[in-house]
Amino acid sequence: MTDADVDGSHIRTLLLTFFYRHMPALVENNFIYIARPPLFKVTRKKVSQYIHTEKEMDEYLLTxxxxxxxxxxxxEDKPYGKEETATLMQCVSDVESFIGAIERKGIPFREFIGARREGMYPKYQVQIGEAAQFVFSEEELVHFKNENEAVQRRIHEETLSSxxxxxxxxxxxxxxxxxLNFLELYDPTRLGELLxxxxxxxxxxxxxxxxEGGLFEVLEEGNDQKTVWHTLEELIDFIRLNGRKGVEVQRYKGxxxxxxxxxxxxTMNPEVRTLVRVTLPDAIAADRMFSMLMGEHVEPRRIFIETHALSVKNLDI
Incomplete structure (x- = not known):
């Protein structure tokens, strides 16, 4: 049992690595379980409930x-029905996740959609010297790779000739x-489904x-005043804010x-607690992560940090 936050996941990785290396029989026979404490406690109208993840918290506020x-x-003449509205908000939430993944790679979303060409969004970003350039297809990426090798070959020959x-x-x-230094921006299948x-x-x-003008009109029950929102970002932020009315949120750091x-x-009551059984692949993955982050070999750690540095949300300095 560890904290529900990032620090807790670090400790969990250490413990799983210990069991895998020194008590493998416990892992192989599925005798290890992880208790899941909540990350939030929410109270509304004197009724409290516990929420385990950021995603569940967001779903709670939207609902x-x-x-x-x-x-x-x-x-349109009529408002969306309840089910249709929920489907729309889930879609917008997934758009936010997609945008977050793009921007964590160092690319502003406005720049990404501004680079659209003939209805296609860029699939890769290649680094050529100090400049970055968007690439839209596998074929175009192969062209850049070949060009990169040709340039290096020419420089090599010029160097030898001197x-x-x-x-x-x-x-x-x-x-x-x-x-060639390139970055894959997204999963094409995921983007296709989202579109x-x-x-x-x-x-x-x-x-x-x-x-480009008003997009949605929102009417609150018991209030005749209508509010017009111009973007999906404005709309979903307003709904979350509305969901927080009268709700007391406590986040557990530990x-x-x-x-x-x-x-x-x-977390402890057998009748209501949530347990996750640890399998051998879980322990192997934890061991690999521990070895990469804490082991003697520097290169895998450097590659991991360079790849995931922009994805960091919480950093202790």
Missing amino acids: LGLSDLSIRRIG IPEEEITEEMRQLAPKS LRLKEFGLDLDCYLIA LGEMNADQLWDT
Whole structure:
């Protein structure tokens, strides 16, 4: 049992690695379980409940925020039904996740959609010297790779030609071209599915940030005043804010913040607790992660940090 936050996951990795290396029989026979303490406690109208993840928390706020709202697309006669509204909000939430993944790679979303060419979004970004360039297809990426090798070969030949022949060694003659530095921006299948879901509502990715007049009209129960929102970002932020009305949210940084009764009710009570069984692949993955981050070999750790540095949300300095 560890904290529900990032620090807890680090400790869990250490423990799983210990069991895998020194008590493998426990892992092989599925005798190890992970208790899942909650990350949040929410209280509304004197009723409390516990929530385990950020995603569950967001779903809770959206559901609550939509409970007293009706949403109508500008230009349509009737508002969306409850189920249709929930489907739309899930789609917008997935758009946010997609945008977050793009921006964690160092690419502003406006720049990404602004680079669209003939209805296609860039699939890769290649680094050529100090400049970065978007690439739209596998074929185009292969072209850049070939061009990169050709440039390196030419530079190599020019360098050799500037050295006296008698000073050139066989090792110097061998060309070891560096690979083209490129970044895959997204899973094409995921983007395709997302665009289709947006299209069902007559929307596209631009609608998240770029406003071209009013997009939605929102009416709150018991209030005749209608609010017009111009982008999907504005709409979903308003719904979350509406969901927070009258809700007290407590985020647990660690198990030490819970009293004994709370710990029993949420994590220890066999009748209601959530346990995750540890399998051999789980332990192997934890061992690999531990070896990479804490082992003697620097290169795998450097590659991991360079790859995931932009994805960091919480950093202790």
